[in-house]
Amino acid sequence: MKHSALLFTFVLLVAVASAQEGPRRSDLELRHRGEIERTYARAAWPVGSLRAGLPLEAPLTGFAAGPVVVEGELLVRTFAFAAPELGGPAGESAFVLESRVADSLGEAQEELVGWLSGLQSAQRMPSLGELGLQIGDAGFAGRSGARAGGLAWIAFVRGNVAVRLSAFDLTATPALELAPVAAALDRAILGTRTLAVGEKPLRPALARLDVARRAVAGTRLPLDLEADPAALLSWHVGASGQGYVERGGDGRWWLHPTGPGPLRVTLAAVSALGTVARRSVELTVDDD
Amino acid sequence: MSATSRSVAWSLPALSLVAGLGRAQQSQPASPLPHLVIERASRVADPKLAGGGAELVFRLAPAAQSTSARAEVVKEGQVVDTLWSGTLGAGTPVALQWDGRDAAGARCDTGAYWLRVSAPGLPPVQRPLQLVRLGITELEAQDGAIPGLDEFQMVYFMKAGTYAFYATPAVHEYRNAGPEGALSDLDQDDGEPRPAVAVHTGTAEPVLDGGQYATTAFNYPLAYTLGARPRLELTFGLGSTSATGLARDAGFPFAAHELRVRCDEGTLDPTHELVLPGGTARVDFPPLPREVGRHERTLTFRYECRASGGAWEPILGSETIALRLYTLLGAPRFAAGASGTQYVGPWVEVVEHFAAWKETLGLASGDAGQVTEVFVKGFFGQNGGLTRAIEGVVYDAYPLGGDGGATHYHNFTSGNMRLSRLLNAHALGKFVNCSDNMSATTTMLSMLGVPNMRPVRLGNMTLRAIWGIGSPGYTLDLWGGSHAFSYHHIVTDDDAATVSDTCMQLDEDGDSLSLPGTPGWNVRRPWNGVNSYKQLSATNNVTKRLESLPGLQ
Numbered sequence: 001m002k003h004s005a006l007l008f009t010f011v012l013l014v015a016v017a018s019a020q021e022g023p024r025r026s027d028l029e030l031r032h033r034g035e036i037e038r039t040y041a042r043a044a045w046p047v048g049s050l051r052a053g054l055p056l057e058a059p060l061t062g063f064a065a066g067p068v069v070v071e072g073e074l075l076v077r078t079f080a081f082a083a084p085e086l087g088g089p090a091g092e093s094a095f096v097l098e099s100r101v102a103d104s105l106g107e108a109q110e111e112l113v114g115w116l117s118g119l120q121s122a123q124r125m126p127s128l129g130e131l132g133l134q135i136g137d138a139g140f141a142g143r144s145g146a147r148a149g150g151l152a153w154i155a156f157v158r159g160n161v162a163v164r165l166s167a168f169d170l171t172a173t174p175a176l177e178l179a180p181v182a183a184a185l186d187r188a189i190l191g192t193r194t195l196a197v198g199e200k201p202l203r204p205a206l207a208r209l210d211v212a213r214r215a216v217a218g219t220r221l222p223l224d225l226e227a228d229p230a231a232l233l234s235w236h237v238g239a240s241g242q243g244y245v246e247r248g249g250d251g252r253w254w255l256h257p258t259g260p261g262p263l264r265v266t267l268a269a270v271s272a273l274g275t276v277a278r279r280s281v282e283l284t285v286d287d288d
Numbered sequence: 289m290s291a292t293s294r295s296v297a298w299s300l301p302a303l304s305l306v307a308g309l310g311r312a313q314q315s316q317p318a319s320p321l322p323h324l325v326i327e328r329a330s331r332v333a334d335p336k337l338a339g340g341g342a343e344l345v346f347r348l349a350p351a352a353q354s355t356s357a358r359a360e361v362v363k364e365g366q367v368v369d370t371l372w373s374g375t376l377g378a379g380t381p382v383a384l385q386w387d388g389r390d391a392a393g394a395r396c397d398t399g400a401y402w403l404r405v406s407a408p409g410l411p412p413v414q415r416p417l418q419l420v421r422l423g424i425t426e427l428e429a430q431d432g433a434i435p436g437l438d439e440f441q442m443v444y445f446m447k448a449g450t451y452a453f454y455a456t457p458a459v460h461e462y463r464n465a466g467p468e469g470a471l472s473d474l475d476q477d478d479g480e481p482r483p484a485v486a487v488h489t490g491t492a493e494p495v496l497d498g499g500q501y502a503t504t505a506f507n508y509p510l511a512y513t514l515g516a517r518p519r520l521e522l523t524f525g526l527g528s529t530s531a532t533g534l535a536r537d538a539g540f541p542f543a544a545h546e547l548r549v550r551c552d553e554g555t556l557d558p559t560h561e562l563v564l565p566g567g568t569a570r571v572d573f574p575p576l577p578r579e580v581g582r583h584e585r586t587l588t589f590r591y592e593c594r595a596s597g598g599a600w601e602p603i604l605g606s607e608t609i610a611l612r613l614y615t616l617l618g619a620p621r622f623a624a625g626a627s628g629t630q631y632v633g634p635w636v637e638v639v640e641h642f643a644a645w646k647e648t649l650g651l652a653s654g655d656a657g658q659v660t661e662v663f664v665k666g667f668f669g670q671n672g673g674l675t676r677a678i679e680g681v682v683y684d685a686y687p688l689g690g691d692g693g694a695t696h697y698h699n700f701t702s703g704n705m706r707l708s709r710l711l712n713a714h715a716l717g718k719f720v721n722c723s724d725n726m727s728a729t730t731t732m733l734s735m736l737g738v739p740n741m742r743p744v745r746l747g748n749m750t751l752r753a754i755w756g757i758g759s760p761g762y763t764l765d766l767w768g769g770s771h772a773f774s775y776h777h778i779v780t781d782d783d784a785a786t787v788s789d790t791c792m793q794l795d796e797d798g799d800s801l802s803l804p805g806t807p808g809w810n811v812r813r814p815w816n817g818v819n820s821y822k823q824l825s826a827t828n829n830v831t832k833r834l835e836s837l838p839g840l841q
Contacts, residue, residue, distance in 0.1 A: 069450075120692070
């Protein structure tokens with residue numbers, strides 16, 4: 001009995017800890033999300049197959065991709081015009097691509113619900129099907145006031161992959177068409193392997209991240225790292241201490257602590273299919 | 289008359305030749321023997337300081353006589369430079385300043401020298417001179433003289449065009465030690481003094497060196513709470529470089545003498561004021577203004593020396609270092625957990641935006657209410673000399689070329705604000721909605737030290753006339769045939785007794801259901817009552833709910 005109670009308490013604590021990992025939503029927000037789910041008939045969204053991901057190198061002809069920014073599970077990239085015939089001068093920002101390769105269909109749908117929940121207008125936005133666009137399992141679009149028939153954004157889920165495309169500024173580049181871009185992304189997702197039921201998308205290998213646990217501000221420390229060599233690496237250095245990570249001329253990664261306090265170094269590795277793996281290491285930095 | 293001097297002569301004597309010292313002595317047998325007198329001579333000099341050099345003042349005694357004479361700098365018995373030669377008039381002193389260069393014009397090394405004055409038939413006189421190299425290579429801002437945490441490292445959010453957070457290093461915000469491999473930290477490799485580093489005025493990126501963080505030369509802004517008394521720790525340079533490109537020491541310490549530093553704008557800690565190569569000193573400054581904003585300071589440092597037990601004597605010359613300081617209302621505040629991804633300090637671009645708004649609007653910023661007013665009016669723009677909203681953003685609505693009010697900078701899934709993207713010339717697009725504004729406003733005001741900032745989430749709203757950010761004026765048709773919010777986000781710092789809104793203005797003309805409207809700023813506007821936010825914003829009974837501070841990216 002005593003053991004059972006302890007086990008129950010442990011399970012409860014784990015559950016609470018897990019629940020706290022995501023943002024805590026107020027009753028009003030939860031109610032709003034519920035209304036959005038009803039407005040956009042989430043329960044009726046077609047459910048597709050789990051996919052291996054969305055290739056980072058998806059062919060978006062005529063656009064130049066900016067650096068990948070890792071925001072939690074979301075990858076964010078700005079694309080610029082590379083060919084003026086696509087609607088804007090070369091080098092000018094065209095659109096922003098946000099994507100998430102989730103472990104499950106439900107998580108991807110949650111991302112889409114989040115994007116729809118952020119819409120301030122009380123109007124219901126049209127589905128891609130209503131616009132005659134066969135993109136994703138479920139998707140919606142926002143009309144633009146910049147020109148008749150123009151779309152300001154397209155958001156859709158294809159299996160476990162959520163995608164949102166947002167025009168940078170259609171008033172400056174009114175000829176930009178997002179639908180062909182969204183269709184190309186959808187094809188790229190469909191071109192990846194279909195996962196078996198219960199299988200999760202493969203995250204990049206990130207076997208080891210280590211560093212000395214104590215350091216003095218103003219010095220530099222080698223980072224011990226074993227990661228998929230093909231993965232994109234994104235470093236975050238935070239907490240009340242200070243520091244930064246740079247690659248030295250010797251090709252090694254170095255941590256440069258610059259201020260005293262506890263420091264957490266987090267490495268996000270991004271695979272070619274847009275999945276993300278993370279590791280963190282913590283250390284204490286002493287004043288110089 | 290002939291008088292030559294390569295160095296600066298402050299005053300030359302009115303020289304008059306007389307028949308001869310011998311005849312003069314014959315006519316005035318009671319006069320003392322003529323002799324040379326050094327009235328003043330620098331004991332220590334650093335000619336590489338601005339206005340620096342060795343001072344030498346001498347004359348011939350007794351009065352009413354004259355002779356040819358010369359003043360020289362001597363090192364180890366060899367004449368390094370002749371400072372002056374000519375006829376020395378009786379009674380009128382010659383004042384010279386040696387610029388530390390030899391006869392060929394090259395800068396001399398640090399070390400021991402003599403300042404010597406000689407004349408035919410008279411015993412020469414000389415004084416020792418120590419040539420040194422003085423200078424500050426690092427400044428570290430510390431908590432002020434008033435107890436409590438009031439100094440904060442500032443943060444940049446980009447590096448070489450990519451998003452990367454970088455806090456100004458706590459070990460020193462100012463560094464001027466020369467590039468990697470430099471012969472010395474105080475001089476350039478040709479022996480010329482290394483100039484002070486100018487303030488880094490960029491607001492997005494730190495100082496970079498070939499895409500990497502610069503580590504040897506930077507001058508970052510400092511952040512203190514308003515009214516704080518800044519304290520700086522100074523680090524002195526280790527050595528110098530000869531004109532021939534050789535590393536040299538600083539020329540001190542030397543026997544039975546000590547040096548100290550002074551600052552025109554501050555007060556040195558008497559227990560921490562002596563100067564040694566590589567050593568440190570500490571200086572306190574008068575209180576900063578009691579307003580949030582930007583403050584430029586130019587610090588002038590001077591040096592003094594004394595023999596053991598003697599009085600302090602000034603060393604000619606000074607060095608100046610320009611600093612930029614920002615003042616905050618209080619300690620920056622961040623959402624719980626936000627510190628896991630970056631250092632929790634004020635962002636340079638945020639405080640710079642605020643400082644620019646305050647300056648343009650001409651408003652006070654001494655308390656939370658005033659700071660909120662400057663922020664709301666500055667963020668919204670289009671008033672008081674501000675021509676546009678922050679970073680040129682526009683409300684996301686059809687009539688303005690946008691759409692149905694999508695969120696671009698506030699991430700609903702993670703609850704984070706992508707502030708770095710907004711501040712990077714609206715890198716995620718020109719259009720913003722209420723959540724973007726709420727998220728930016730709460731995080732930026734919290735970063736400026738305004739306490740208790742929180743988002744307020746409002747339920748659906750049947751709108752009255754509003755003026756959206758970046759739009760030309762009021763509208764009753766926000767969405768092209770529709771004029772309602774499914775929700776709305778605003779901010780508060782008093783649990784929503786009053787609310788502020790950088791996203792839109794309300795219509796205060798007494799009839800907020802018709803156009804045109806009268807601008808009504810939402811700066812701590814009461815939620816309930818006459819002209820309240822609830823009354824002026826919507827015709828329905830809007831619900832509200834406090835939320836947690838967003839995270840930050």
